[in-house]
Amino acid sequence: MNMLIMGAPGAGKGTFSRLLREELNLNHISTGDIFRENISKGTPLGLEAKSYTEQGKLVPDSVTNKMVKDYLENLTDKKNGYLLDGYPRTIDQAKAFEEMTKGTDLAVDTVLVMDVPFEELTRRITGRRSCPKCGEIYNIYSNPPKVEGVCDHDGTALTQRKDDNEESLKTRLDEYSKNTEPVIGYYDEKGLVSHVDALGDKDEIWTRIKKVLNI
């Protein structure tokens, strides 16, 4: 299965990507990981991407597209398929990706969309706190620590990521509506999209995902 996982920030893509990868033995990679790998290895594409990010500029689609393609072409176990998280993020990237993979064993066959109302995403993201010592993640609304503000395991003061505030989330959700929702529409027209209701507890959502994907 060659799958894309899509959904707004906070929709649970990371959690369910891990489960899908284990269940289906897929090559799972996020574009963030591909970027970091290219940059740390100093590949020509990595150096090019770095030259943009160092100037505070967005990496152009042409560079991102090429990195993803290189990654997929160099997989040692292509037959297992892949799960891409964070790509394509725009219609231009989606079209370029289709051009690159059309008629090959890298063509997308499934797009899983995690649906969560924006109000719920606000609670999930602005309520998120983590322990800087052990990495445990809490949510002050849905999964609070036993004692307010400190980690259950080691009593360390919990911290909030700088961009987990309402204003920054609004920017990210606007970007998602403007750029990524049209990508979902693009794949929908091709009949590749499966939506899953991503509200509820992890087991419930996982059961729904397995059902919509027939796995």
Ligand SMILES: [Zn+2]
């Ligand atoms: Zn801790």
